[in-house]
Amino acid sequence: MTFASLRRGYQVIRTLLHYGLDDVLPPTLLPGYFKLLRLCLFWVRNRHKDKCGGERLKLAMQELGPVYIKFGQMLSTRRDLLSDEWAQELSMLQDRVPAFDSALAREAIEAELKAPIDSLFDDFDDTPLASASISQVHTATLKSNGQQVVLKVLRPNVEANIKADLELMLQVATWVNRLLGEGNRLRPVEVVEDYQNTILGELNLKLEALNATKLRNNFLDSDALYIPYVYEELCHPRLMVMERIDGIPVSDIEALNAQGTNLKLLAERGVELFFTQVFRDNFFHADMHPGNIFISREHPENPFYIGLDCGIMGSLNEEDKRYLAENFLAFFNRDYHRIAQLYVESGWVSADTDILAFEQAVKLVCEPMFNKPLNEISFGHVLLELFRTARRFDIVVQPQLVLLEKTLLYIEGLGRQLYPQLDLWQTAKPFLERWMAEQVGPKAIFKKVQTNLPFWSDKLPEFPELIYDNLKLGRKLLGSQQQMLDRYLKYQQKAHKSNFLLITSAVLLICGTILFAQTDTLWLASACLGSGALVWGAGWRSRPKNRKF
Numbered sequence: 001m002t003f004a005s006l007r008r009g010y011q012v013i014r015t016l017l018h019y020g021l022d023d024v025l026p027p028t029l030l031p032g033y034f035k036l037l038r039l040c041l042f043w044v045r046n047r048h049k050d051k052c053g054g055e056r057l058k059l060a061m062q063e064l065g066p067v068y069i070k071f072g073q074m075l076s077t078r079r080d081l082l083s084d085e086w087a088q089e090l091s092m093l094q095d096r097v098p099a100f101d102s103a104l105a106r107e108a109i110e111a112e113l114k115a116p117i118d119s120l121f122d123d124f125d126d127t128p129l130a131s132a133s134i135s136q137v138h139t140a141t142l143k144s145n146g147q148q149v150v151l152k153v154l155r156p157n158v159e160a161n162i163k164a165d166l167e168l169m170l171q172v173a174t175w176v177n178r179l180l181g182e183g184n185r186l187r188p189v190e191v192v193e194d195y196q197n198t199i200l201g202e203l204n205l206k207l208e209a210l211n212a213t214k215l216r217n218n219f220l221d222s223d224a225l226y227i228p229y230v231y232e233e234l235c236h237p238r239l240m241v242m243e244r245i246d247g248i249p250v251s252d253i254e255a256l257n258a259q260g261t262n263l264k265l266l267a268e269r270g271v272e273l274f275f276t277q278v279f280r281d282n283f284f285h286a287d288m289h290p291g292n293i294f295i296s297r298e299h300p301e302n303p304f305y306i307g308l309d310c311g312i313m314g315s316l317n318e319e320d321k322r323y324l325a326e327n328f329l330a331f332f333n334r335d336y337h338r339i340a341q342l343y344v345e346s347g348w349v350s351a352d353t354d355i356l357a358f359e360q361a362v363k364l365v366c367e368p369m370f371n372k373p374l375n376e377i378s379f380g381h382v383l384l385e386l387f388r389t390a391r392r393f394d395i396v397v398q399p400q401l402v403l404l405e406k407t408l409l410y411i412e413g414l415g416r417q418l419y420p421q422l423d424l425w426q427t428a429k430p431f432l433e434r435w436m437a438e439q440v441g442p443k444a445i446f447k448k449v450q451t452n453l454p455f456w457s458d459k460l461p462e463f464p465e466l467i468y469d470n471l472k473l474g475r476k477l478l479g480s481q482q483q484m485l486d487r488y489l490k491y492q493q494k495a496h497k498s499n500f501l502l503i504t505s506a507v508l509l510i511c512g513t514i515l516f517a518q519t520d521t522l523w524l525a526s527a528c529l530g531s532g533a534l535v536w537g538a539g540w541r542s543r544p545k546n547r548k549f
């Protein structure tokens with residue numbers, strides 16, 4: 001451990017204590033001398049006792065900087081771990097931080113481009129358009145085509161700072177894990193590792209550029225989503241250059257209303273977008289917080305979304321997708337037994353789970369949801385409650401499903417904010433049913449045949465040859481098996497004959513020995529012993545020698 005990380009560790013603990021977060025830990029977790037240590041080492045006074053635990057954690061994370069802010073935001077989506085109150089507080093963490101010096105931004109951009117900014121761009125604006133925890137965004141005009149672009153550049157030293165903070169977090173998580181004991185519900189190491197994977201992915205802007213291009217291509221013909229064009233040839237791990245968009249932030253409902261945006265259509269398109277990304281493309285934007293979503297200004301009667309920041313993308317495998325769709329359908333059909341079965345079949349809970357007990361638990365959490373009108377039921381909450389229940393049955397946490405649940409909650413929140421009467425089920429049901437029919441019905445078989453057709457048409461000309469080769473091989477195999485069988489039968493015959501002779505010789509020899517004791521039958525004894533010896537010789541000679549067939 002370096003001096004810098006010790007100092008950071010001290011700073012982190014001091015901040016957490018400053019906000020009185022030691023209060024929320026069970027006293028059994030803290031050593032007896034902790035109070036004394038707190039007084040001597042950390043000397044903290046302001047206890048923020050009037051604020052609730054969630055708010056105190058939010059303030060502490062805000063003070064600790066970007067890595068902790070993002071960690072708090074990620075934690076806020078783990079409602080299976082935190083209470084609603086804590087999650088709500090953490091979800092309010094703001095990611096806007098003071099800008100860094102534009103001279104440093106210029107330096108970093110030129111280092112990536114290996115060329116002066118002025119050789120490629122006009123009107124580079126030194127005042128950033130936005131400054132977030134990981135990057136800063138500047139506007140400019142591309143010399144080659146006169147298009148307005150934005151340059152997103154990583155903060156100086158951000159990688160080193162994040163890695164140092166992550167290291168510390170992992171150490172603390174390991175320590176907490178040890179205190180709580182193996183098998184604890186919180187699994188802090190798992191949580192930090194999950195976060196680590198996400199944030200490290202966000203540090204590579206080249207990857208983000210590739211994601212953005214892929215998503216853009218998936219929705220090129222869509223009237224629901226637009227992703228700005230990315231100039232991939234100008235993108236590098238620490239720099240991304242893309243088309244500048246002009247939209248209304250999705251959270252600015254007043255502005256949307258002022259231009260007469262069709263909010264109902266917009267809300268429905270949001271749900272449709274989610275299901276299309278997950279089920280059709282298997283590639284979904286997993287960081288859909290309001291800061292990353294804008295709404296088009298033109299044609300307010302036919303509005304579309306503009307998506308930014310494709311740093312975190314999710315995907316599910318074919319099986320997970322099917323189980324998920326079936327889960328929703330089973331939920332809305334109130335088929336709790338099917339839900340329990342699906343969790344086991346998918347491997348999300350272990351195979352030895354007591355299905356009946358699990359079904360009861362699922363029923364217990366799901367049934368009250370139907371006390372609400374159908375249009376108030378949230379898919380995100382259904383998933384959340386199901387995962388929470390499954391956690392008691394030792395669910396194997398699937399990071400891709402957690403991402404999905406978080407995205408779903410965002411989308412639903414957004415949809416309901418735009419159009420509170422939005423009936424999620426009515427919007428999503430046709431989509432899910434159509435998709436399921438495509439997966440299991442005749443269409444699915446047709447699709448599979450269609451997918452495999454190029455392979456088979458490739459192989460078709462080789463068919464006669466393949467059949468001939470296989471028949472030849474079969475005959476050869478059969479022939480060699482027949483020979484093996486013959487050899488085995490011969491061996492058995494020889495073995496039987498030899499055993500018979502040896503047993504007969506043994507009987508003759510025993511009889512000869514008994515008769516030898518009675519002097520009046522000496523000739524008979526000699527005959528028995530003599531023939532016994534002869535038969536033994538014959539038996540010994542006829543014994544099979546080779547056991548290999």
Ligand SMILES: Nc1ncnc2c1ncn2[C@@H]1O[C@H](COP(=O)(O)OP(=O)(O)OP(=O)(O)O)[C@@H](O)[C@H]1O
Pocket residue numbers: 095129130131132133134135136137150152228242243244245246291292308309311
């Ligand atoms: N192509 C663009 N056109 C116009 N504005 C943009 C564009 N890209 C980014 N911005 C502005 O910059 C802000 C930050 O961009 P972005 O979200 O991509 O950065 P970030 O560092 O990944 O932030 P976050 O912390 O939200 O992940 C956006 O909210 C938006 O206001």
